[in-house]
Amino acid sequence: MSRVRTWFQDNRRNPNAIAYSVFIIAALLYPTIVQFWTGGNGDYLVGIAADGGIYMLMAIGLNVVVGFAGLLDLGYAAFFAIGSYTYAEVASYHLGVTPVDHALHIPFWLALFVGMFIAASAGALLGAPTLRLRGDYLAIVTLGFGEIVPIVFRNGGIWTGGVPGISGLDVPTLPGWFQGPWINQNFAWVPDFRFTTANLTAYYVLMVLLIGMTVVLVHNLYNSRLGRAWMAVREDETAAAASGVNTVTVKLLAFSIGAATSGFAGAFYGAKLSYVSSENFSFIVSVTVLAMVVLGGMGNIPGAMLGAAVLYFILFWLLPSAPSQVESLASSVGLDFLNKAVPNGWPGIAEEISRSKYVIFGLILVGIMLLRPQGLLPSQIRKQELKHEEHEALTVPRQLQS
Amino acid sequence: MAETVQRLRGTFFTLNVNSLLNLAGGIAVLVAIIATLQRVFESGGTYFFQTLGFGLAQGAIFALVALGYTMVYGIIELINFAHGDVFTLGAFFSLAMMPLFGLNPSSSGAGVILPLLGLFVITMLFCALVNITIERVAYRPLRHAPRLAPLITAIGMSSLLEGVMFIWRGPFNLAYPDFLPEQQLSLGGGITIAAKAVFVIILALILMVGLTFFINRSKLGKAMRATAQDRDAAQLMGININRTISATFFIGAALAGAGGIIYGLYYNSVAAFDGFAYGLYAFTAAVFGGIGNVPGAALGGFMIGVIAAMSDGYFTVAWTRPLIFGILIFVLVFRPTGLLGMRVPEK
């Protein structure tokens, strides 16, 4: 007990410790609060949060690449797609209709890791020849890769299901599951549990556990020999090499670990939707995840998580629901005329807001970056860097100091 | 003698993974060229020159957009994602300004030349002003922030511009008037090329040559090159960095605006979200030619345009996009500085 108390005292002013605590509490309470608030009909909100978890996983993975190792990856969704499609191939009837003629049904828990492994290998294959290049070139290569992969899946014909994609993927199973009071059912033990859309809370719990696990592993990496090497490579590649760090290997590891996380998230995503389509992996996904990492605070795990939570909330809840929310707000304050569409003129406030979503998204990105260029929850290092940069800008250029 | 031995050892050791990769790359290019040639001979000359004309025209537009990417990258090392949307904005704005110049979809003949010229001037000016505003608002305050911060605001600005055009005219294709002559020019021997394509190519070339002269001869052009090489040193020489960067954004956007009109005139249709994908192609062109290199961007634009047209014309449209981005990766792996880029030492 006293250890807990000292921990709290030590970390009272540590924003990361606070953030982690808030995350844990929020994750625990979220389903209950939502169900209470919506009177037991909040299952879809729990499902949205579980989907958000997929983005959070990706943000944590991309943070390794961008934040820790300082490599700009603009095609992160490609690995997400590879994970999803791998899951679709190895855990559905689909291979049975291809010339292979034998469907594979690898169990969910194994298939997740197959997806992860294939994505990591793709990352290594792409990274090996390109990580020797200057930083910006890597960004461009990944951008190209991110454009190629979904189109290859779309053009893959019978192998990838073409434009409609592959549906009817195996859903996750567990030997048993607690059926809880949280979805207005009696507490019970369900054997041979299958995850379906009827029980989104199960997905939510699984997602929280997976995120927790990933955070612990990535945190361990950050505080290890490899994490230090990443930081060194980001700061000064020449000095790192002179100190015995194989910079190519270290960067390749960051790149592959990021790809692995994305592939893992992709496999989970495929299993949850029970469907994959090339439409879901466009450049905008890569950009969104990158924006999550940068908005949250590069190089800081809870920062990336916070960025993911905030941006996911805005993009997938606030913006889609804003039109109807504003519409009901307008009618409740007596501004009903705003809701009526005028032919060849005012399209109605709901339509107007829904058309404005790109503008709003753009304004949010620009606004947050201008107000907090270091991100919402920056790492200590980035804070320092920013302070020094500002200082330097007012004095002498750095090259001329010595 | 000892030196000869050393030299031999040198060649032996350079025959490593890199040269093997280079060999494989060379073979891949050769196979692609042979496969294309075979199809070209099968389909005959008329089709080839039509495709080539289309490719060069499309490439000319890529080149105009690529110049803006390459200039901005050269001077502040930022991939200006909003640039492609400034280009679309050029098409949208010119469409709205047409009545002001007495142009309407049925106008034709030599009478459109003067109003069209006016349209070009006002659109280029408008796009330029939009772009320097973007730089002022979204990039300049972040010049000393972590390097990715301006990249995110660039993406935000891109979304913002697309959103504005979306609210303004909706998400669908807009018809753009067709003022250009439709006839085919004969090149002799039964081979023809569309007059439209020739017009587009010539116009783009005039703009590019003008830009090259400006950058090589004018004082501001020199300031730009100096700033691109070493911002601190340029500042110490009394160059106004902010003004130079603004000028770069101004010129890049003016070219993109002109490109937007040419795009509308050539394809006769434009949509709010066209610019993003088009911008990625143009950016590929800039990298292909050597990012930061002005003639390189022009060359890259034409090459990407022709390659895309050949792929569309002789192979399948569905694989053109992967091909273009595949080429992008290929170029970066085998010739990281692009076709005309200079070798930049790492240290």
Added chain:
Amino acid sequence: MPAILRVEGLSKRFGGLVAVDNVSFEVNEGEVFALIGPNGAGKTTLFNCVTGFYAPTFGSINFGGRDISGSPPHRTAKAGIARTFQNIRLFDYMSAVDNVRLGHHCRMHSKLWDSLFKTPFEKREEKAIIEHSMELLELVGLGRHADSYARNLAYGQQRRLEIARALATSPKLLLLDEPAAGFTPQEKVELMQLVQVILGRGITVFLIEHDMRVVMQASKRIVVLDHGEKIAEGTPAEVRSNQRVIEAYLGKSA
């Protein structure tokens, strides 16, 4: 004493520019060996060749009996060559102790697996590394600054931190690129003492230095480069009286 580093017929060209031209010399184990020459003589280029940042155009570099010409920097570091840089290159936003901990990278045995799951082996290794890093910081007189960002240290402290980081790679040969540049006389004396301590640990020191007093005092043998060519080699006394050296430094008319 046996030679630890043997450079034979080393040339480095950048396009048409010959930065180092057919230079040969040997550094013996346990000595302080100095490389001097006017600005632009190719000293740092030679260092970059030895540490693997440049591949030599011609010639070979033999370290401890192994040919290392053309191996990348992390290999030469692992083989036992450490270096510092003329313009200090520290990891600015890592603490002093983390800079030194990083130096241990190539001597550590924790695998990816160990790092991911924080195995007992990893914990033990990290603990040992931290202790050793603190010891090295004490050695260079930075014990009290272990937690400061490298960037916030004073100039002289940064130079010494760089030496500590180099020592962390457990080198057999330490290359110092102008270690006394910008130092006060007092600091130079301390640096010379530190060099003696490093020698005492069985590490050979190979340095580039401009300050003649430091060079003459500290080093046993000297090689002089001018325009990429070796113009003299010998003890400090021999080099000092060499006509070509005097010409190179003062110009022919002098």
